Amino acid sequence: MEFGSAENPLLVSVRSGARVSMPGMMDTILNLGLNDVSVEGLSKRTNNPRFAWDSYRRFIQMFSDIVLDMKPTTKEDIDPFEEIIEGVKHAKGVKQDTELDVDDLKTLVTKYKEAVKVKTGKDFPQEPQQQLWRAIQAVFDSWNNDRAKYYRILNKIPEDWGTAVNVQAMVFGNMGNTSATGVGFTRDASTGENIFNGEYLINAQGEDVVAGIRTPQQITLIGSKRWAELQGVAEEVRKAQFPSLEESLPETYQELKNVQEKLEQHFKDMQDIEFTIQNGKLWLLQCRNGKRTGAAMVQIACDLFREGKIDEKTALKRIEPNKLDELLHPIFTPEALKTAKFVAKGLPASPGAASGQIVFFADEAKKFAQSILVRIETSPEDLEGMNIARGILTARGGMTSHAAVVARGMGKCCVCGAGALNINYKQRTLEVNGKVYAEGDWISLNGSTGDVFEGKLQTQEAQLSGDFGLIMDWAEKYTRMYVRTNADTPKDAQIARKFGAKGIGLTRTEHMFFEGERIKAMREMILASDLAGRQTALAKLLPFQRTDFEGIFEAMNGYGVTIRLLDPPLHEFVPHETAQQQELAQEMGLTLDQVKQKVHELAEFNPMLGHRGCRLGITYPEITEMQTRAIIEAALNIKAKGLDVKPEIMVPLVGNFNELEHQLKVVRKTADAVFKERNDTIHYLVGTMIEVPRACLVADQIGQIAEFFSFGTNDLTQMTLGFSRDDAGKFLPYYITNGILKVDPFQVLDRQGVGKMVELAVKNGKSTNPNLKVGICGEHGGEPSSVEFFHIVGLDYVSCSPFRVPIARVAAAIANLTNP
């Protein structure tokens, strides 16, 4: 067949064959050889003029954009092709491209060609060879565009590799009843079952399968029968109207079946295969590792191992750690989802599925047996109610907002930052797109997708299969780093142990200050006018803290428990509403004005960078004394029960040697006093949270007196990037949508910036203290790509919320296999 001729309109596709996929590299498949003559040939040959003309107009647009450089460079520029098609649709009074008929498409082609003439001064090239060479040239040129160059610098890809160009002939599945096109999977992508499956359509092109105009048929007979049963289609009807490929083209089917077996055998993984049958001849268009659900991923990896096709290490590397999350939480049943009424979408802040009745205030979470707490945003005071509610929904805040962080810590379903919600606390209503929901109305949240649904949906519990355990055993076997958990309660600690956590990397003591009598004593401490007053209040807090720590030590028997000294600014603990301030004033014997004055004094312009962390412990050493006493006394009490307690006291927000030295002295002195009183001792460590950029730069100094570093990558990200995570919602989504950033740096560690700081700190710290224990307790500790980075830079452990522990364990093991 001649390339681009009228009789035999062979088309070819051109794309980059660069060794790695790079932004900016020309990765569009251009179906070349289309022109005024061949489009007519294509119409006849495929018996589908609409397909031919639509292909032609798409080709003109793509070729012009990419090869003729007509693509708009900024958002403000007008795209001439978009303008034309909008005009044609408007004139015809339709909204969808699919509503355009052959004549409309012909009009588009004419107008497109005019636009090209206006812009370039030349006619759209009709000569197939010219189209081909220009396209090839464009691919080569794209190696040197700015984005590709920048990407190579970033990723250290050699400049001299260059790119290849792939030129392939096209085949057609729409040439009659012995032609077909389809997609097959060597195993079930949804369940992992070892069975060949997939869909096809006779006399169709690839677009038709996905377009949903015709109902695709099953490739295998067994698949077809299963499908019919599910759809309630009678066997006669199935056989007549929706036969399997196995039945309709049995020989080609057998060839395909053999090929898929060979392909899986070759690639040793479940394959996603695209094929076209042209006049009875089978062509494979593409094959790649198939996408799959979490459950299928685990099943397939373990099956391939048991079938002897891959070894343990390879099987483990097949696990995408994040997908394990699907296995750890309840989900909505597929049936429930089919009829569910979608309400709004927010961020998938904490996975799982939950249904409940709406409450708007944390202290009313108990109002219903199953409640969903709906807030504009949550605050530390809402902690108890968040724990009671089945799920949490907020209108504001990102993936690391208070609601998101706390919910993940609790393993509780949470959707946050659902901007479409209008919450009216006074009227106790939630309005979305004109529809109003009241307190007590049922809603359902999918924390894994961010979807919010109306009403009560059926859920099913997480089922941790035997294969899940096998994966965890492999993770244990091949990891270098171990995994700890961030836990503020014995319950969290127990969940995390069940998932394989070896110790606690972060206990936030301040979360313990919000309940009942505790918050009163805390406020009394804050409002005290002198040291004596603060000490009296702290003495009231001491037994609470001690009891809390006892519970945590007991739950983590045998493993290290890192407890962070008080970190947040004090104004987080005082009431900001007049009624509560009045109440506090009465309790404290102060005037309302005095309370208001104190609250005002505590306010800060940028609290994240204010009077918090060790700055509190230094200006009020009595706080550090009380907390140290509570930790050491609790440790001795639990030791007395015969358990193995390993306390690690962590000083937050250290930026220089003197700060840590100051706090170290207070801690050591207090601990020595307790040891003397009790006539008993216990080994404990004192270290620091590395979260201020400066700490990384002077980690050699700090390392001299710290027994461990734990990276607080949340704050380190905030300060290194200058992004307030509570405010980044104003520009971060825009940044990601517009390619300024690839990912949210609060979710995936920014290796070049924050990672560089971490690397520096590890290197500096170990230069003066080779025995320094180094871990990380920020949100990144449960994110696989970040875990890999922490492995590479030599951390001893990562710590994450309990439900992320299995994910981190697998990620750590894979990181070790990939970066030995």
Added chain:
Amino acid sequence: MEFGSAENPLLVSVRSGARVSMPGMMDTILNLGLNDVSVEGLSKRTNNPRFAWDSYRRFIQMFSDIVLDMKPTTKEDIDPFEEIIEGVKHAKGVKQDTELDVDDLKTLVTKYKEAVKVKTGKDFPQEPQQQLWRAIQAVFDSWNNDRAKYYRILNKIPEDWGTAVNVQAMVFGNMGNTSATGVGFTRDASTGENIFNGEYLINAQGEDVVAGIRTPQQITLIGSKRWAELQGVAEEVRKAQFPSLEESLPETYQELKNVQEKLEQHFKDMQDIEFTIQNGKLWLLQCRNGKRTGAAMVQIACDLFREGKIDEKTALKRIEPNKLDELLHPIFTPEALKTAKFVAKGLPASPGAASGQIVFFADEAKKFAQSILVRIETSPEDLEGMNIARGILTARGGMTSHAAVVARGMGKCCVCGAGALNINYKQRTLEVNGKVYAEGDWISLNGSTGDVFEGKLQTQEAQLSGDFGLIMDWAEKYTRMYVRTNADTPKDAQIARKFGAKGIGLTRTEHMFFEGERIKAMREMILASDLAGRQTALAKLLPFQRTDFEGIFEAMNGYGVTIRLLDPPLHEFVPHETAQQQELAQEMGLTLDQVKQKVHELAEFNPMLGHRGCRLGITYPEITEMQTRAIIEAALNIKAKGLDVKPEIMVPLVGNFNELEHQLKVVRKTADAVFKERNDTIHYLVGTMIEVPRACLVADQIGQIAEFFSFGTNDLTQMTLGFSRDDAGKFLPYYITNGILKVDPFQVLDRQGVGKMVELAVKNGKSTNPNLKVGICGEHGGEPSSVEFFHIVGLDYVSCSPFRVPIARVAAAIANLTNP
């Protein structure tokens, strides 16, 4: 004489002879050889039992603290000696140590010795040799204490240097009428006049001269006569009661005069000499370069040069750049200060002296011909009033608060953070320690010391002598870096040029947005609901900005002018009080609720890390377009007048390559459009402010497309250290008082932290762009130690507020001479 015997109670002093002074090194002079026997001998020999016993009790305390390790290590520990002396004073009913008599001192000695026995279990050592050797050992030991070790690590001082120990015999000036003690200066420390001067006392020890109990006499006859004239003392009285040393001990005087000449000749600088005359024999105790005023410093350096004693380079190195400040601003007359009534002390935020009538609101600054603006804190809206007022006084905020920064920029006297002030805006009163000042009352501020005085004080203008010009010429000759200025107005630019600024390193465009019609257009832009609305408002701002830039370009003819694109978060521009919001709503045709809603939406938790800097220019490219247009149009207009315009457009808060690339495209495209419209072009640079830590880490990437870097060390300090400068007042003073930090990092660049980031950024940036121009425009650009650092790391220029330009120029030259 035998060391420590009763008859000849020779005393010796012991101190460290380390090559550099180090914290922790034993630098106390211990007068050894004191015991129960020699103290009696000392009493007789000096005929001063009080002196002898007071020396003895001080010796016991010092020796016990330092050699016997009895010094308290934390604030909470009780100092036994302080407890004893307080008890004795209490029993006697006196408050001052000086009110204790010989018997009291003997009691103290007894009790001190008991305390030593209790603490150490041994008697206080009576054997002089033992005292001596233990003291020597203590000095050697101090080489290895934690503080000294840490200091050596910090300052890269070799461990193996070790320390020497100095042991010296004591002499006594209180042995009769041919004994004396005094202090002399080889030149006048106040004026710089080349005349030997000083004070002495017959039959006295050093303490007596400074104690102020007896009136010290002048050393020289001419000095004595001048003194008498000033004091209104008749010549007969002077000669009889206050004779000069030249008259009372003429031979010894002559010897002293010869010695001081030799010393100055040797050290080639004005010497401060301490001497004792023991029975007619002259002993020199110490000599060192004398402290002097700014005026004396300049005069002495230039005189020594003209006298041929030192060369230009040495003379220049004699200048402490900060002291030049005294010469650049008006000061209170010495007479006025003598009778001034002190009110409160704040931070010396911006130097100079000012008197005026109190106003509490910026828009009322015009109310009096000479006003002082008194505020809790200032905000950008107060700009005009600040400019009108003679001086600014605030109750809150540090050295880099808004008031301080703006005042320094204006060269206007400012005292800030005067915590004792209670300002009541409603009643328009200022209350300090119970005394109330009302609007219209006169007060006076000394911005160089932070002192606030009552009433109107006489001031005298700055007098830039010829020697000042000579110093500046030398600075010009020997500097490598050049100095630019931070200027937002043509007036500032002119002042800075007068002081030798070569260009503008920072023009903050936002300061231009607050006046009259501008703020209206700005608010219209912020409140606009779509792009078209914003563009309409921006079109109104364009002519204002263009005119502003024209003025600045004209004033800086021939030099580069760096203009920073919009930086602060938008909520700084909207009104926060209901009345103003109501007004705005009416103007904009909105409801009050709509305005309130928008203001609420703009609020941020941590605005420093929020939606500001290039994040604004990226999400609203139309702002960058308008500002670029204004800059380029202004540049072309001024070029058309025949002047030499060199615009440099600076993108703020860049943290990654893509941000700068985005803004760069907008700028280039806009400039090209203007060039096309005007049919004219001009060369301009586009660069970025390096102020986010991440930018330093990826400066190699950013450097590829930036034509210059300008370090914003204010924000870089905030983020690297995690210190909000607006909130640091809550812990920074405590940190400095308690030795956690040596200096305020917002004043003196933190070399180990922020400096390390700057160094990294310069290195990284130049690695990909060797032609990169690198400067600094933070507050540190006018601080000598920071300027030295910037020289060392290879910056091309520093930029500072106009009145700091001469200081920076000298600092830069000295840095070059010291670090060639």
